[in-house]
Amino acid sequence: MSTTHNPLIQPGTAVPLGWKLDPVMRAILLPTLTALLLIAFWEATVRILAIPAVLLPAPSAIADKLVELFFPLILQHAIPTVTESLVAFLISSLLGVLLAGLLSASTVVREALYPNVVFFQLIPKIALAPLFIVWLGIGSESRVAFSIFISFFPVVVATLAGLDNVDRDLLRLCKALRASEWQVFRDVRVPFAIPYMFSGMKIATTFSIIGIIVGEFVTSQAGLGYLILFASAQAETELIFAAIVVLCAFGLVFYGLVAMAEAYLRKKLGS
Template sequence: MQTATVVNAPAGAALAPADPGGSAAAASRRANLLLLRRLALPVLAAALVLAVWEVGTRWAQVPEVLLPPPSAVVDRLVNAFPLLMKHAWPTIWQSLAGFAIATVLGISLATLLSASTIIRETLYPNVVFFQLIPKIALAPLFVVWFGLGPEARLSFSVFVSFFPVVIATLAGLDNVERDLLRLCRALTASNWQTFVSVRLPHAMPYIFSGMKIASTFAIIGVIVGEFITSRAGLGYLILFASAQAETALILAAISVLCVFGLAFYGVVALCERWTIERFGDRPR
């Protein structure tokens, strides 16, 4: 801030001195430090836990079946890598497909619910009711209905991840400023026009926050499906390894699952950020 063009203060009032705050370089240094701290602290904490785990299991000579040290898990991860990848593939494609189908169905149902009062009054209480059921309990039914193939896991994954999308989308479609809807009415806009030009764009950040939840639910759905009946997939591999008392392999499979889940969630979260940036009314 500069007061270079000298303005004469009226009598009795002194001009405040120029902002004594630091230079731009200092500000950017502060920002970098802050970022470093926000990255470094959680990474350090995780590293500390792993170190304690490694040292603790070795020092107390915990049997590897109970809890192998992280280094053993990494060893297993490396030498069983082809096996892990072979089983990761069905889990990954079924999660992605389940997520995609759930998103399309969820947005469609929410659109229908927001468009028609009658449909909403009929269906929405049921949607909420279904949402309250512990959905995992229904997993065996999907095997009964869809057999032992991937259809059972895919459909269960859709079923589990569908509700967050419906509920978030509906909130977004409904949460439009009333004045904006009044404006549409004043401009003689049709319901369809109002939906396309106002409701749907407004709902975009909501939809993506629902999809963010759905992305983790879709993976849970597939893994649970694989636990129940499957001959492939990471869920199957985890069950198989536990039957063999191969704890390191279980943890290796879980690690692969974590990496995939993190990447999947990360991509959707990035999309969500973008939609908030694009459609929200304040920058983030």
């Protein structure tokens, strides 16, 4: 019986593990399998060592609690957290992009504002959370404002880097063609800065959620942060982990949507 072989692979040559897998499939399968192995190790460790649930519940117990309380309780608290995180992210992204554009367009504005923006970002954020409550009250406004404050800075830095790092030869070509500063900014700098801008926005997705959760820790009667704080007071460790799982799921979806928006925009602009 004849056999066929790849002419590019010499006999006796070791074939790298996973070489036949599509890159997209590898990007999905490898982290998924790793996570499943870690969960299985966690489950086995808790059962073998008989670790009390109040210290570290098994993944199966967390899943049972998540199924049991998702609709009557967890979803009710997830809605305000998700809504406020989205609002904070959108506002911080808009402010960050606009400020980066202003800093890139004017040297005077950059010298006046950028050092102060960096200075305020060096202040420990958690120390400022009570001040936002004093200024804006205990409602959602203080949580959203605090979340915007900590999440817009990555967008500013990343977008500004993209606007500034355009190929100098391309800028000289635009100057030779007598393109105006606005035309260069719109047609050259902005398209070039899109990958940088979305890199900052991906970081801002995490920061916006963190800002809302910190605000809910300080003062709130609803939200996943409040639910985690309440469950910790009652030593409901399984409920704490269930809320964290929902937060992680939302964070992954949130990040994925931003990545999809980036892919769509870059394809549309042909970058």
